Amino acid sequence: MNPEKVVFGFFIVLALTLNFGFFVGELDNPEHHHAWELFFVILVNLVATVLKFGDRTHMGALLLATSLVAMLQLTGAALVWTIAVHATEAGMTPAVMASIVSLSGGAMIANVVSVVLLVIETFTLRR
Secondary structure (H helix, E strand, O other), X not given: OOHHHHHHHHHHHHHHHHHHHHHOOOOOOHHHOOHHHHHHHHHXXXXXXXXXXXXXXXXXXXXXXXXXXXXXXXXXXXXXHHHHHHOOOOXXXXXXXXXXXXXXXXXXXXXXXXXXXXXXXXXXXXX
């Protein structure tokens, strides 16, 4: 067993599961989506992205692309949250929370693609 591959797979799957945990709940209800959870989703996705650098294979490029998409979506969600809470008079409205959760959902799809690619890569290595 390769410990590097275990850590790599761990962070990819953790990124997906944390993102799913943030995404689940009523779309527009801020009580169902916590800022700290979004922070940890971004942090774990950042670690997963860094771990994907250096792989010069085609599959590595696809995995990195999915991570970059997820990071872009999650950064957008964090920016929307920050601007809504600290720069607008309206604060966190149901429409703003729906936008944040939707961006998180896009990142979750990118994480699902990443996990599927990891599983495909694992199956092709065994044969």
